[in-house]
Amino acid sequence: DTGVSQDPRHKITKRGQNVTFRCDPISEHNRLYWYRQTLGQGPEFLTYFQNEAQLEKSRLLSDRFSAERPKGSFSTLEIQRTEQGDSAMYLCASSVLGSEQFFGPGTRLTVL
Amino acid sequence: SQKIEQNSEALNIQEGKTATLTCNYTNYSPAYLQWYRQDPGRGPVFLLLIRENEKEKRKERLKVTFDTTLKQSLFHITASQPADSATYLCALLMNTGFQKLVFGTGTRLLVSP
Numbered sequence: 001d002t003g004v005s006q007d008p009r010h011k012i013t014k015r016g017q018n019v020t021f022r023c024d025p026i027s028e029h030n031r032l033y034w035y036r037q038t039l040g041q042g043p044e045f046l047t048y049f050q051n052e053a054q055l056e057k058s059r060l061l062s063d064r065f066s067a068e069r070p071k072g073s074f075s076t077l078e079i080q081r082t083e084q085g086d087s088a089m090y091l092c093a094s095s096v097l098g099s100e101q102f103f104g105p106g107t108r109l110t111v112l
Numbered sequence: 113s114q115k116i117e118q119n120s121e122a123l124n125i126q127e128g129k130t131a132t133l134t135c136n137y138t139n140y141s142p143a144y145l146q147w148y149r150q151d152p153g154r155g156p157v158f159l160l161l162i163r164e165n166e167k168e169k170r171k172e173r174l175k176v177t178f179d180t181t182l183k184q185s186l187f188h189i190t191a192s193q194p195a196d197s198a199t200y201l202c203a204l205l206m207n208t209g210f211q212k213l214v215f216g217t218g219t220r221l222l223v224s225p
Contacts, residue, residue, distance in 0.1 A: 004155075031211070042116075042201050042215030043156065056212065091155050100146060101213060103155030 002026060004104035006092050012110045013082055020078045021107045025094030032075050033101060034067055035091040036060065043091050049075060082111045114139040116216035118202055124222045125192055133187040133219045135202030140214070143207035145178050145185050150199045150218065160187075161205075192223045 005024045013019050025032050030051050035043035046065070048056040051072040061067075064082075069075040079086055089108050093101040117136045125131050135145070144163050148156035162169045162178040162185070169176045175188040189196050202216040 033213075035213075040120075040217065042203070042217050043213075045212055045214065048212065093155070095211070097211075100158035100161055102158065103148075106153075106155050108153075 004092055004094055004102050006090075006104040006107050008107055009105060010108045010110075012112065014112050015082060015084060017082055018078065018080045019082060019109065020076055021090055021092075021109075023075045023077070023092030023104060025073070025075070025092070026102055027073075029094035029096055029102070030072070031095045031097070032069055033093045033095075034075070034077050035093065037089045037091055037106070038087075046077075079109075082109075084111045087111045114214075116140070116202060116204060116214060118200075118216040118219045120217060120219070122220040122222055124224065127193060127223055127225050129192055131189040131192050131196070131221055131223070133200050133202075133221065135185040135187070135216055137183050137204060137216075140183075140204050140206070142204035144205040145176075146203045146205060146213070147174075147176055147185075147187050148201040148203060148215075150201055156201055159200075189221075192221075194223045194225050197221055197223050 007022045032049040034046040037043040047067050049069040052069050064080045067077045089106040091106045093103045095101045115138045146161045147159045150156045160176045162176050173190045177186045199218040199220045201218040203213045206212050
């Protein structure tokens with residue numbers, strides 16, 4: 001299967017801990033997106049990469065959040081000093097210009 | 113303020129009937145409108161894309177209409193099946209240079225045998 005993969009699928013952490021998620025996009029896709037989804041809501045845009053360049057960040061992305069895509073392939077999203085409000089599904093998607101976005105299965109984060 | 117509205121109540125229909133889902137938006141000027149399907153615990157899956165200069169798009173049992181004057185899209189599933197039960201998300205694709213998707217809250221469809 002050559003779809004978008006995310007790791008881990010589930011993460012439970014205690015408030016104040018740091019967590020890091022990984023996304024592996026479809027190999028020929030140069031665009032990568034992170035979204036956050038809470039129960040009963042649609043996904044909310046967090047940030048976007050074109051190749052290795054982070055070109056857009058939502059105001060939702062506080063300074064505790066950082067994302068990287070060091071070689072224009074996989075991406076990581078780190079949340080420092082997690083808070084209970086960070087509990088959500090974190091979705092990664094990839095695309096090529098002018099086409100639909102392909103989503104991964106998501107990482108469900110629970111902050112206790 | 114900017115809003116994308118989808119019916120938050122679940123839509124219950126009988127197998128074989130046509131399901132019609134609505135997406136209304138305000139204060140957006142999207143380049144495209146997309147519909148995604150999402151099953152519980154999974155990421156959204158792309159279904160259809162319609163451009164601002166297109167009125168209607170079809171794919172198998174799916175049909176999407178897009179009225180930029182009314183700022184509304186209708187999503188139809190004909191001959192619905194229990195396997196069509198899922199949440200359907202409307203998403204606007206902004207012409208901002210990097211194709212940011214803005215999602216509605218989704219409508220849950222339940223198709224009964």
